[in-house]
Amino acid sequence: MARHVVAAVGEIPPGGRKLVTIRGREIGVFNLDGEFYALVNRCPHQGAALCTGVVVSRLEASLPGEYRLSQPGTMLRCPWHCWEFDIRTGQSWCDPNDIKARTYAVTVEPGEALAKGPFAAETVGVAVEHDYVVLTL
Amino acid sequence: MIPAGAIDCDLHPAVPNTRALLPYLDLYWREHVLRRGMERDNLEASAFPPAAPINARPDWQPETGLPGSSLPEMQAHLLNRLRPRAAICNVIHGAQMMMSEDLSAALCRAINNWLVAEWLDREPRLRASIVVPVHSPELAAEEIERRATDPRFIQVLLLAMTEMPLGRRMMWPVYRAAEKHGLPIGIHAGSSFRHPPSAGGWGSFYLEDYVSYAQGFAAALNSLLAEGVFQKFPDLRVVLIESGVTWLPASMWRINKTWRGVRAEVPWLDRLPSDILRERVRLTAQPFDAPPDAAALATLLEQLGSDDMLLFATDYPHWHYDGDEALPPGLPAALMQKILVDNPLATYPRLAMAATPMQEAHR
C-alpha cells in the first residue's frame, strides 16, 4: 500500500471529477460537495469506463407518481447499460450487496504534511501552501 | 391421482344461452335485451371455433348445450370424482367485453346473480370469481362492492388482453375494491379483441392465436409491475389463470435485466421485478406447458424460484389432459401438497370464511 497524491483540491470543483492512473489502474476521483471519493474506472457489469458516466441524483418514489429527487449528484450512471452506482460506496442501485464497483480510500491533506513524505506523486507537484487529494492503493 | 380435498382453482360453468339470464336481469335491461333480440344470441366469448379441441374434453362434451353448462354433469365429471373441498368457477362470457359499458355491467351483474342461484346455492363446494365489465372500472368496482358481502365470491375476474394494459391507473378502482375485500385479481386467458392477440397483428390460424396468449400474460405482468400496482396496492394478489407456466422464468429474467438499466424511469419499482412477482403472483397449473422430461421439469421449477406460486386447477371442461391426471407427472410430493391445498388457501383468504352471505344492506 502506498499513498498517492492524485490532485490538488482546487483542481476538482464540487460536482467535478478527475481520471487518474495509479499503478496501471484507472481511477475516477470525485468531489461531492467538498468530500472526495474514488472509484475504479471499470464497471462491474461488463467493464465499461464507469467513471466517464453521467453523475445523477438518486431518483426515488415510495408510490407510483410520487417522485422524489434525493441526494443530488451522488450516483454515477454507467455509460453502457445505465446501471447506477453510489459514488460514495460503489454499491449498485439495483443490487447493492452483490454488485459493487471497487472504491479507494481518499483523504485531503495539506501540502505541508505531504512535503514530509512518504508518498508517491507521479503527476502532481506539491506546494506547501495547497491542499491535496491523497489516495491509498 | 389427485387426492380428495384439493382446491380446484379454475372451472368454467357456461351460460347456456342469453335466455337463461333473463330472470336475473333488472327489468330495464330485460326489456332492452328482448327488444333487440339479444336473447337469441348466446353472447359466448368465442375466441376459438366451436369444435376447437380446447373447448371441451370429448368425455366432458354434453349431449346438448354448451360444455360446462350443466351442474349435474360438472358434478358427475369432476366434483364427485376428484372430490375437491372447493372449486372456483370462472365464467368467461361476452358480457365482460362489450362496447357498451352499461349493457356490459348489466349482463355481468345478471351472470353473478345466475352464478349464485344456479351454481353456488346448489353446490356447497363451489366458489366463484366476480364477473365484471372489464372496460368500465368504475362500474366494475361497484359490482365488486355489491358481491363482496357474499363470501362465496373469492376473486375478481379480468382478461389478460383488454382495451389497455392492465396496470394503467384507469384500472385502479378495480384493484382498490378488490384489495379492500381480500379478493385476488384473477387474470384469465383471453382477449376482448380490441387488439390482435399477437402484438404483430392478426394471425391466420388458431395455433398462432392460442400460443400468442402467453405474450398477453407477459404484457399484463409487465404493465402491473411498471405502473406500480403492486406498490400502490400492497395487499393485492394476482392469479394468472390458464396462462401456462413455463414461459414465466424467461420473462422474469428479461424484465430483471432491463430493469437494472432503466429503473430510474419507474423509481417505485425498488427491487427485482422477479422478487415482486414471486411474492404477489400465482398461476393455475393447468395448462402447464410442461417440458418433455422430469429433469427439465425440475430445472423449470427451480427457475420459477418459489414453491408458493402454483395452484391446482382442472380447467373443466377444457381439454388439456385426460383421465384424472390434472397435474403434470413428476412433481415432488411436498410441492403437490402445496399446489393442491396450501397455496390456494394462502392465495384466497376468503376460502377460510364461512360460506354464508353476510346481511346484504343494499342489493
Ligand code: FES
Ligand atoms: S457495463 Fe456498466 S452497466 Fe453494463
